[in-house]
Amino acid sequence: MAETTHGTGGLAFDRSKRAWPNEVNIFIALILIVAIFEALGQLLPYMKGQSLLFDTNDRFDSIFNEARLRIIILQVSIIGIIAIGVTQVIITGGIDLSSGSIVGATAMIAMSFGQTELVNGNPNPKAIFGLWAMDLPVVVPVLVGLGCGLVAGGINGLLIAYTRIPPFIATLGMMVSARGVAKWWSHGNPISFPTDQYASIGSGMMPVVWFVLLALLFHLILKFTVYGKHTYAIGSNEDAARMSGIAVARHKVLVYTIAGMLASFAAIVLSSKNLTAQSGMGLVYELDAIAMAVIGGVSLAGGRGSIVGTVLGALIFGVIISGFTYLRLDAFYQEMVKGGIIVAAVVLDQWRQHRAAMKS
Amino acid sequence: MSDEIVLKTEDLTKHYGGVQALEGADFELRKGEHVAIMGDNGAGKSTFVRQITGVEQRTRGRIRLYGEDVNFAGPLEAREAGIETVFQTLALADDLDVPDNLFLGREITRLDFLGPFRVLDYRAMRDATLAGLKKTAVKIPDIRNTIRNMSGGQRQCVAIARTATFHSRLTIMDEPTAALGVQETEQVENIIRTLKTQGEPLILISHNMRQVFDLVDRIVVFRRGRICANLLKSETDGQDVVAYITGAKTQPEYAEAA
Numbered sequence: 001m002a003e004t005t006h007g008t009g010g011l012a013f014d015r016s017k018r019a020w021p022n023e024v025n026i027f028i029a030l031i032l033i034v035a036i037f038e039a040l041g042q043l044l045p046y047m048k049g050q051s052l053l054f055d056t057n058d059r060f061d062s063i064f065n066e067a068r069l070r071i072i073i074l075q076v077s078i079i080g081i082i083a084i085g086v087t088q089v090i091i092t093g094g095i096d097l098s099s100g101s102i103v104g105a106t107a108m109i110a111m112s113f114g115q116t117e118l119v120n121g122n123p124n125p126k127a128i129f130g131l132w133a134m135d136l137p138v139v140v141p142v143l144v145g146l147g148c149g150l151v152a153g154g155i156n157g158l159l160i161a162y163t164r165i166p167p168f169i170a171t172l173g174m175m176v177s178a179r180g181v182a183k184w185w186s187h188g189n190p191i192s193f194p195t196d197q198y199a200s201i202g203s204g205m206m207p208v209v210w211f212v213l214l215a216l217l218f219h220l221i222l223k224f225t226v227y228g229k230h231t232y233a234i235g236s237n238e239d240a241a242r243m244s245g246i247a248v249a250r251h252k253v254l255v256y257t258i259a260g261m262l263a264s265f266a267a268i269v270l271s272s273k274n275l276t277a278q279s280g281m282g283l284v285y286e287l288d289a290i291a292m293a294v295i296g297g298v299s300l301a302g303g304r305g306s307i308v309g310t311v312l313g314a315l316i317f318g319v320i321i322s323g324f325t326y327l328r329l330d331a332f333y334q335e336m337v338k339g340g341i342i343v344a345a346v347v348l349d350q351w352r353q354h355r356a357a358m359k360s
Numbered sequence: 361m362s363d364e365i366v367l368k369t370e371d372l373t374k375h376y377g378g379v380q381a382l383e384g385a386d387f388e389l390r391k392g393e394h395v396a397i398m399g400d401n402g403a404g405k406s407t408f409v410r411q412i413t414g415v416e417q418r419t420r421g422r423i424r425l426y427g428e429d430v431n432f433a434g435p436l437e438a439r440e441a442g443i444e445t446v447f448q449t450l451a452l453a454d455d456l457d458v459p460d461n462l463f464l465g466r467e468i469t470r471l472d473f474l475g476p477f478r479v480l481d482y483r484a485m486r487d488a489t490l491a492g493l494k495k496t497a498v499k500i501p502d503i504r505n506t507i508r509n510m511s512g513g514q515r516q517c518v519a520i521a522r523t524a525t526f527h528s529r530l531t532i533m534d535e536p537t538a539a540l541g542v543q544e545t546e547q548v549e550n551i552i553r554t555l556k557t558q559g560e561p562l563i564l565i566s567h568n569m570r571q572v573f574d575l576v577d578r579i580v581v582f583r584r585g586r587i588c589a590n591l592l593k594s595e596t597d598g599q600d601v602v603a604y605i606t607g608a609k610t611q612p613e614y615a616e617a618a
Contacts, residue, residue, distance in 0.1 A: 226467050227476040229456070233464055236453035243415075243451040244465030245436030254476060301457035 022297040022304075022352075025314045033316060044327070045331040052319075052326050062108035063289065068322060070205070073252035076292070076318035077211035078202075078273070080311065081266040083289040084218050084297075085259030087310045090293055091340075092255050093235040093302025094160065094167035098174035099263035099289055102152045103282025104182035110145030110304040111191045111277035112302075114138065114198035126276075127193040128185075145268045152178055153260015157253030175286065182279040192276040199294050202273030210269055214262065231255060235302025291338065292317050295345045313345075363467040364391040365427065366530055366561045367412070369535025372421035374407050381407040382390030383585045385421070389530070392559040394552070399582030400605055403573065405494060405565050408582065409532055413445045414438040426529065446519045446536050458503035459489040462522050492525030495558070496551045522550050523560070531555065532563045537571065569598045581605055588614045 004007040022213040050056060053065055060066045082099045089096045115124055124134065144349035153176055159170040200206070222228035230251050233241040242248050266285075296313025298305025320341065324334045374382040382404045389395055390484060397405050410416040423430050425441055432438040435445070440610025453463050463485045469478040489503055498517040500510070507515055523531045530602055533552075538587040539546040552575050555562055566572050572579060572591060581589040581604040589604040589611045603609040 081535075092459040221477060224479050225474070225477045225484075226469060228481060229460060229467060229480060230476075232455055233453040233460075235450070236455040241451050241464065243435050243447070245434070245439065248464045251476075303453070 023312060025341050026295070026309055026316070028299050028315050029112070030312055030319065031137055032318055035324070037319070037326065038328050040327060042191050042338075047327070048360035050326070052323055068137035068326070071200050072315070072318040072322045073208050073211075074205065074319065076314040077207040078266050078270050079285050079288045079317075080211045080292065080314040081207075081214055081269065083310050083314055084214055084307060086286070086289040087293045087296075087298050087305055087307060088218070088222070088231055089259045090233045090253050090290070090298045090300060091168070091231050091254060091302060091305050093238065094252070095290070095300070096156065096171045096259050097168065097286050098152065098171040098178055098265075099155060099259065100282040100285035100287070101175045101178035101182065102149055102260055102263040103267040103285055104262035104272065104279055105152070105185070106145045106148040106280060107271040107281045108182050108185040108191055109148050109263075110141045110268050111198075111271045112186070113196060114141030114194045114272075115191065116193055116195045119193045124193050126190060128191055135195055137196065138201070139196055142201070142268055145264050148265025149261035149267075150257055151255040153259075153263070154253065156260060157256030160256065161252040179279075183279070185279070188279055190278045194272060194275060198272055199275055200272070202269040202271070207269050207273060211289040214265075215311050220309060227251075227254070231301055235256065235304075237303075250300050260270070260284035262300060287342075288317070291342045291345070294342060294349065297349070299349050299353065300346060301349075346355040365389070366391055366393070366425070367563075368422075368424040369412070369519065370422040370424075372408065372411055372423065373419045374411055374416065374575065375419045380585050382418075385582075387587065389561055389563060391561060392556075393578065394422065394556055394562045394564065394576040395580060396566055396576040397576045397580050397582060398565045398566065398572060398601060398605060403582040403605075404585040405582050406534060407585070409445070409534055409563070409565065412438070413443055413532065439526075440465075441579050442526075442527060443526055444523040444528035444531050446516070446523070446531070446533040452515060452519060454508040455506055457506050458484040458493075458500060458518050458521075460506060461518055462492065462525050463487050466526075476563055488522070492521050495525075495554075496523070497554050498551060499547075511544065513540050513547050516540060516544070516548055517551065520548065524554070528560070530561050530563070532565075534565045535566065536564070537566070545571075569601065572601075573598065583607055583610075586614070590614075599612045 034053060038054075040051045041047045041052060051065065053068060053229060055065045057064055071163070082103070086096050086099060113133055113136055115127060115134055117123065117131065127134070143171060156171050156174050159165060160167050166288035222231065230241065230246050233244070233246060234248055234251060238248060267282065270281060292313040293305065293310045294300065294313070295316050296305065296309035296311070320337070321334060366390060367387070369385055370543045372382060372385040372387070383403070383460075385408055397408065399405050407416075411418040414435050414437055424502065425443070430441060432441065438445075451462060456464070459482070466479040468488070470481050471477045480573045484527065487505065493500060493503070498521045500514055500517060510518070519537065520533070537548050541547065549571065550561065552564070556575070564572070564576055577593055579589075579591045579593060579596065580587055581591070581600060581601065589609070591601065591604070600609070604611075
């Protein structure tokens, strides 16, 4: 190869050969999708020249339609928190189907420790426990909730790492079981009326704040810590990781546990935002979270992807959902197209991998 | 000083169930010496290496590294003791770059109290990588390139560069050029010559007669799980070695192997 003739013993930095970061492609895709919706707004006669993201009626101070922007990021941030964990799992070459059910189970269990005693002067009609569990400090439901994720994610990780069953099966089992826990906990009754403190966790734009903070934290962790490096190494070549002395099994337990805890934190934020917990909460969230990661360039083959990509994937996801509402398309079509987008993202990833393999 | 024994095995034996993959191997490697291990497929070469590097546990026998008895529970322990192995199947993570791969499993870190979340010292690892590459005269255009984007030769060079980076006490290469083109093979052979001039001891497993005669001082031939010849390069030739490999000849001191 031509580059090897430099003769500087690896001291030359040949930037030109480095690949364009994939996140740039995804960002361009995001812009393109927005542009398509904007164009449709102009072209479709019934849209009367409305805009998706821009303020056409001078309702806001900036040039953007701030209300819609807010909805888009609010919509994706709770599932986005789950997607941060799912991203790490997929980078190790695994998959986590249990996060949606962990959301359901955690919301129920955490909320039952976050209830308030009196609702408008009357006893809480949805009380699960006796008075001892009413008006507890907010750390109690939060720790209990995170504990749920720790246990569920930990079981996932232990099963995958030590029984060597495929992640798909282990987390499918957890998906069914955790949903069962969610239904059993209060025999299907919703759990409502949290304390003010609990309600403040996910009120207003707080879900977005949590999403951004957690995304930033895990971006730094994946990029700059041993944990991150080993996560990529395992997904890239598990045998090499093992031969290099990485404790692969232990690391996988850690990754699945963190994913479980992120799902349970999303459950706390969601139940706080909705002021109630129901056993059906988080249904198919696992698939949406996987979709965000995959759209964001996280390779299902493992080893590649980033939190930045997943955040962009989440935004693409949000823009598409919001864009369909804006085009006044029925929810049925949204689901159909959502499925198509997930498949398209995987096809694109395969194609990209194939091309990379051809190049080398 | 040059007579110091780097590696010595006595009666090294490995049985897989009833299969005697390796039987009573007595082997010696001196400081600065480059030794080739040759033999037909299934002759026990790779089995021999796997016992030394702790990938497998031996059935019987002793391994001494610089005079000390060693018992490696796994490849990492062997590596910590200074045995660097370039495996037939490259133990590299495709999606990571060169320093990441060199330091995989033994990263230079800061803030170690953070446990698994301790922070990587990228700068230190990069500097050490460049120093290691310089020492072996390995040429890689951009060490920040991922392994996936490299040619087979460059990948092999990265695997070999690990040796130099970690001041290994013994380097083992299992068919390092089997999958490489002519030019790339030459590159790897040059690195091996560099290691020789630096006095780094090496065990080379190879099927390539020309390469072996080019690079090493001594040839040890395996046949059906046993050592059947120990030949100084200066006292043998290709035909002779082939005779030992195929079983046409056996050295008298190894007669029981026949």
